[in-house]
Amino acid sequence: xxxxxxxxxxxxxxxxxxxxxxxxxxxxxxxxxxxxxxxxxxxxxxxxxxxxxxxxxxxxxxxxxxxxxxxxxxxxxxxxxxxxxxxxxxxxxxxxxxxxxxxxxxxxxxxxxxxxxxxxxxxxxxxxxxxxxxxxxxxxxxxxxxxxxxxxxxxxxxxxxxxxxxxxxxxxxxxxxxxxxxxxxxxxxxxxxxxxxxxxxxxxxxxxxxxxxxxxxxxxxxxxxxxxxxxxxxxxxxxxxxxxxxxxxxxxxxxxxxxxxxxxxxxxxxxxxxxxxxxxxxxxxxxxxxxxxxxxxxxxxxxxxxxxxxxxxxxxxxxxxxxxxxxxxxxxxxxxxxxxxxxxxxxxxxxxxxxxxxxxxxxxxxxxxxxxxxxxxxxxxxxxxxxxxxxxxxxxxxxxxxxxxxxxxxxxxxxxxxxxxxxxxxxxxxxxxxxxxxxxxxxxxxxxxxxxxxxxxxxxxxxxxxxxxxxxxxxxxxxxxxxxxxxxxxxxxxxxxxxxxxxxxxxxxxxxxxxxxxxxxxxxxxxxxxxxxxxxxxxxxxxxxxxxxxxxxxxxxxxxxxxxxxxxxxxxxxxxxxxxxxxxxxxxxxxxxxxxxxxxxxxxxxxxxxxxxxxxxxxxxxxxxxxxxxxxxxxxxxxxxxxxxxxxxxxxxxxxxxxxxxxxxxxxxxxxxxxxxxxxxxxxxxxxxxxxxxxxxxxxxxxxxxxxxxxxxxxxxxxxxxxxxxxxxxxxxxxxxxxxxxxxxxxxxxxxxxxxxxxxxx
Numbered sequence: 001x002x003x004x005x006x007x008x009x010x011x012x013x014x015x016x017x018x019x020x021x022x023x024x025x026x027x028x029x030x031x032x033x034x035x036x037x038x039x040x041x042x043x044x045x046x047x048x049x050x051x052x053x054x055x056x057x058x059x060x061x062x063x064x065x066x067x068x069x070x071x072x073x074x075x076x077x078x079x080x081x082x083x084x085x086x087x088x089x090x091x092x093x094x095x096x097x098x099x100x101x102x103x104x105x106x107x108x109x110x111x112x113x114x115x116x117x118x119x120x121x122x123x124x125x126x127x128x129x130x131x132x133x134x135x136x137x138x139x140x141x142x143x144x145x146x147x148x149x150x151x152x153x154x155x156x157x158x159x160x161x162x163x164x165x166x167x168x169x170x171x172x173x174x175x176x177x178x179x180x181x182x183x184x185x186x187x188x189x190x191x192x193x194x195x196x197x198x199x200x201x202x203x204x205x206x207x208x209x210x211x212x213x214x215x216x217x218x219x220x221x222x223x224x225x226x227x228x229x230x231x232x233x234x235x236x237x238x239x240x241x242x243x244x245x246x247x248x249x250x251x252x253x254x255x256x257x258x259x260x261x262x263x264x265x266x267x268x269x270x271x272x273x274x275x276x277x278x279x280x281x282x283x284x285x286x287x288x289x290x291x292x293x294x295x296x297x298x299x300x301x302x303x304x305x306x307x308x309x310x311x312x313x314x315x316x317x318x319x320x321x322x323x324x325x326x327x328x329x330x331x332x333x334x335x336x337x338x339x340x341x342x343x344x345x346x347x348x349x350x351x352x353x354x355x356x357x358x359x360x361x362x363x364x365x366x367x368x369x370x371x372x373x374x375x376x377x378x379x380x381x382x383x384x385x386x387x388x389x390x391x392x393x394x395x396x397x398x399x400x401x402x403x404x405x406x407x408x409x410x411x412x413x414x415x416x417x418x419x420x421x422x423x424x425x426x427x428x429x430x431x432x433x434x435x436x437x438x439x440x441x442x443x444x445x446x447x448x449x450x451x452x453x454x455x456x457x458x459x460x461x462x463x464x465x466x467x468x469x470x471x472x473x474x475x476x477x478x479x480x481x482x483x484x485x486x487x488x489x490x491x492x493x494x495x496x497x498x499x500x501x502x503x504x505x506x507x508x509x510x511x512x513x514x515x516x517x518x519x520x521x522x523x524x525x526x527x528x529x530x531x532x533x534x535x536x537x538x539x540x541x542x543x544x545x546x547x548x549x550x551x552x553x554x555x556x557x558x559x560x561x562x563x564x565x566x567x568x569x570x571x572x573x574x575x576x577x578x579x580x581x582x583x584x585x586x587x588x589x590x591x592x593x594x595x596x597x598x599x600x601x602x603x604x605x606x607x608x609x610x611x612x613x614x615x616x617x618x619x620x621x622x623x624x625x626x627x628x629x630x631x632x633x634x635x636x637x638x639x640x641x642x643x644x645x646x647x648x649x650x651x652x653x654x655x656x657x658x659x660x661x662x663x664x665x666x667x668x669x670x671x672x673x674x675x676x677x678x679x680x681x682x683x684x685x686x687x688x689x690x691x692x693x694x695x696x697x698x699x700x701x702x703x704x705x706x707x708x709x710x711x712x713x714x715x716x717x718x719x720x721x722x723x724x725x726x727x728x729x730x731x732x733x734x735x736x737x738x739x740x741x742x743x744x745x746x747x748x749x750x751x752x753x754x755x756x757x758x759x760x761x762x
Contacts, residue, residue: 003140006147009288010135013157014150015103016291020073024057026149027071027101031131033141038062039069049441054259058084066096067725073103075312077126078116085120101127105295107302123370125623151172160279162210163286166401167325167393171334175405177230180205182401183282192255198404198673199238199245202227204279210270217268220246233413266416272428286397287556290322293394296322300379309375313368317375320358321383324376329398333406336656351380381502386520392591425462426608428564429454430629431473433654434466434555438474439507440537442515442526453658458560460661464628465602466552466561467569468606469597475551478533479507485529493529496718505692508532569600572607584637598634600628602641605650 018026032038039059042181061385068088074080081100083596086097106112116124117134136142156162161176163182168175184201185194192200206226210216218226220243227242228235246269246529248254250262297318301309328351341412355376359369383391407414433450440448458464479487484506489496495505501513512532515525527530530539555561570578581599582592608625635651642649705716 439511
């Protein structure tokens with residue numbers, strides 16, 4: 001076996017997959033080589049009855065009868081250590097030292113050692129996965145132990161797209177190609193156009209299994225056929241490019257060096273060793289990232305979110321968190337695919353649905369289901385609104401991978417369109433996005449997804465337009481939140497905790513309370529509700545006519561927007577057509593003015609396209625003027641309008657824009673200027689909130705408690721909080737406000753799949 005150093009990521013991956021007896025054999029060779037001692041297993045007829053140790057999992061150091069080591073892959077290390085010490089004493093042994101070696105990662109092992117040593121009166125030493133990884137290259141013997149026992153567990157990384165970034169499902173037959181595409185696009189970073197990068201990546205994927213040393217090669221037609229079998233819709237996009245791109249991939253001047261071997265005599269192609277090695281390295285990095293993210297989730301669960309969970313339950317919750325995020329992206333992608341194809345499905349998945357599906361996959365029920373669901377939900381909220389670098393990178397990878405998957409399967413020509421997109425867009429920005437952007441004021445910069453989306457689009461040359469109707473709706477939302485605060489929260493503001501805050505009906509109030517409740521050190525917080533509003537305009541002017549001008553200037557300065565008045569919009573449209581559409585929308589909106597505003601925005605998109613003499617390019621998505629919004633209900637009432645314009649849609653979803661901006665190699669520099677932006681919040685909405693009426697009833701009880709003494713008030717508020725806790729899976733009054741629009745809350749988890757806040761001046 002080779003004594004070449006072992007990459008730490010390979011150790012991490014192997015330990016994640018290793019089974020019990022396999023790990024025991026590895027540890028026996030590894031630890032003996034590491035400490036220079038010999039060990040013999042306990043158990044059997046001649047060992048004084050010292051059985052019951054799961055075979056050879058407990059060993060005695062030769063020559064030191066009071067020193068033992070134990071090997072385990074069990075989750076609950078505390079129970080395992082306690083059982084072993086107790087069993088040793090039962091059979092007459094006098095353990096003074098026990099080295100516990102585990103394939104798992106133990107949080108704070110030093111503290112665990114001290115605690116267990118005092119409890120058991122034995123010197124406990126814990127050697128976990130981090131320890132093994134740190135010492136795997138200490139000697140030729142430790143390297144040999146890995147190569148002999150564990151290396152085969154990493155052989156799967158040699159296959160293209162082998163990392164389990166996304167999992168197979170009913171909707172994702174073979175995730176490998178999409179995982180690999182994301183790897184390749186992330187690696188290119190502007191070396192070639194988006195369409196060429198996708199074509200090149202598909203070629204490399206199709207050539208998997210070829211090898212010049214064995215004579216396994218493929219022709220251009222073979223490559224095209226394999227791609228077409230996996231992604232039939234993409235054939236029309238890559239058909240004319242396959243031949244030239246394969247030849248370019250075989251050129252030594254190709255960015256990053258020659259990727260393909262072209263055997264010109266046979267006119268066939270294959271992957272050289274160097275390309276196969278690079279692919280394996282990328283798979284290793286991706287798989288290690290997945291494990292690091294799992295470890296990060298586990299750390300959050302153990303340290304803060306769910307201290308009531310024991311170690312095995314916390315690890316299960318971490319795995320459920322990861323799976324829930326995967327399912328949320330998958331479900332959002334399906335809805336997104338339907339959106340692209342102009343189907344009637346305008347309902348989008350929520351995080352709550354994904355968590356329920358993840359629990360169902362593992363047949364978790366009863367009290368355990370509610371404990372784990374609550375812990376997973378709280379962890380995901382922290383991941384989305386206070387993300388670590390590794391979590392942000394993983395979410396970005398998920399988003400890009402699923403975007404490729406569903407776009408290539410539903411409308412692959414969009415790849416070609418988006419490589420020409422930057423700098424051509426004329427976007428009427430919707431009220432929902434601007435309110436959401438304001439609500440992100442106190443998030444970390446990398447987590448301000450809506451703000452960053454608008455800023456990135458602006459820096460890439462897109463023209464962002466603030467219209468007068470949208471300005472008035474954003475202002476109306478702030479005024480409505482202020483009224484809600486003064487009517488319900490001002491007298492009891494300091495009794496509002498996280499459980500109450502996450503059910504607050506207004507997005508700006510939820511943003512305020514979350515910022516106030518954040519316990520992170522050195523974090524800037526609003527000192528009061530007026531101070532929060534004053535981040536956007538003078539609070540004293542909020543309900544005065546001057547507020548509109550103050551807010552207009554703030555939004556235009558923040559996002560580099562241009563302004564169009566209602567008069568200018570009306571000049572673009574047929575007023576009778578707007579009035580007719582507004583009448584059709586009236587039942588979906590709280591008042592007629594909001595219905596008119598939406599009708600005007602939809603008609604203005606087509607009017608501006610006429611004014612700018614835009615022509616459809618490549619597909620009907622080739623227009624430049626769009627309404628950028630996550631509004632969806634209006635689509636049910638504008639089918640005739642879309643049909644009148646040759647099927648050309650008028651709404652561009654914000655996650656659609658962001659996902660493709662983050663995919664395109666040409667925008668790498670723009671991404672870098674905004675830090676690590678991960679496209680998740682726009683596509684994944686947390687939905688776990690009570691109806692407004694039900695929540696106000698709860699708040700009335702809190703306000704009533706102000707008249708009681710301290711003990712009675714404490715008991716009453718605790719009872720209210722318990723009501724909120726008990727409502728995890730309740731489906732709240734789905735029609736409590738039939739005329740509301742979709743919940744676009746960026747800042748707050750809500751708790752149902754169909755209860756929404758109207759982000760307007762309702």
